[in-house]
Amino acid sequence: MQTGVRSEAMADLGEQAISKVAEVGLASQLDEADNLDVEVQTDPLKLMTGQVEAVSVKGEGLVMQQDLRIEEMQLQTGNISINPLSVAFGSIELTRPTEAETQVVLTEADINRAFNSDFIRSKLTNLHIQVEGQAATVDSQQVEFGLPGNGKVALSTTVKLHDSDQTRQVAFTAVPKVAADGQSVALEAIEYSDGQELSPELTEALRQEAAELLNLRNFELSGMSLRLQRLDVQPGKLVLQASALIEKFPSET
Numbered sequence: 001m002q003t004g005v006r007s008e009a010m011a012d013l014g015e016q017a018i019s020k021v022a023e024v025g026l027a028s029q030l031d032e033a034d035n036l037d038v039e040v041q042t043d044p045l046k047l048m049t050g051q052v053e054a055v056s057v058k059g060e061g062l063v064m065q066q067d068l069r070i071e072e073m074q075l076q077t078g079n080i081s082i083n084p085l086s087v088a089f090g091s092i093e094l095t096r097p098t099e100a101e102t103q104v105v106l107t108e109a110d111i112n113r114a115f116n117s118d119f120i121r122s123k124l125t126n127l128h129i130q131v132e133g134q135a136a137t138v139d140s141q142q143v144e145f146g147l148p149g150n151g152k153v154a155l156s157t158t159v160k161l162h163d164s165d166q167t168r169q170v171a172f173t174a175v176p177k178v179a180a181d182g183q184s185v186a187l188e189a190i191e192y193s194d195g196q197e198l199s200p201e202l203t204e205a206l207r208q209e210a211a212e213l214l215n216l217r218n219f220e221l222s223g224m225s226l227r228l229q230r231l232d233v234q235p236g237k238l239v240l241q242a243s244a245l246i247e248k249f250p251s252e253t
Helices: 002-027 044-048 083-091 108-115 118-123 201-213
Strands: 033-043 055-062 069-077 098-107 127-133 134-149 152-163 167-178 185-192 223-235 237-246
Touching: 002 033, 002 055, 002 083, 069 237, 098 108, 108 134, 108 201, 108 223, 118 134, 118 201, 127 201, 134 201, 134 223, 152 201, 167 201, 167 223, 185 201
Parallel strands: none
Antiparallel strands: 033 055, 055 069, 069 098, 098 237, 127 134, 134 152, 152 167, 167 185, 223 237
């Protein structure tokens, strides 16, 4: 009985140690995190040989690259192999790559925030495009990104024409699909609101920025690569499901 209690206590300590190191390593890769929780499942005998049965990561309110905020993130691994001594030195050293499944939830507000970040807005100013057959330089001002349902996204923006100081409205809906490279989201089947098609080049610029924002590389942590498997467009939120290959676990150092 005492041996069983001792083994269980060792397992708990091992799980807690790995969980804490993992949390610290993941947090070091983020600008902000409202909540981050790592759960490790193992037993003392397997842990002594570097075998961990599963790792589960759940996060809320994570702010990553390009000021992109994630409402929810879940990651689940199967068996992983680690150097057990590495935990004592504050890191998790994988002895071989491990596979995982991950899910990312983005809200309409999250994506709007990113579209109107300084990084993206700087790329939508001083655009040289054709407007009604004439060369023009324009600035795209406030961008509104919507998730109205029906499997579609909606984009609208006010455009200021430099030469005339006029402003025009551009608005369209599109169907997001997994891009052929498995890394990003492509906007297809574009439909303009009545009279709000200003320039195909401006539409393409907005499509490119949407694809850049929703590129999986923005959600990758150090040592991890993602491949988009499924896209679920719901009213008010976008759910990305991807497979992950983890070659190195994030560490604080």
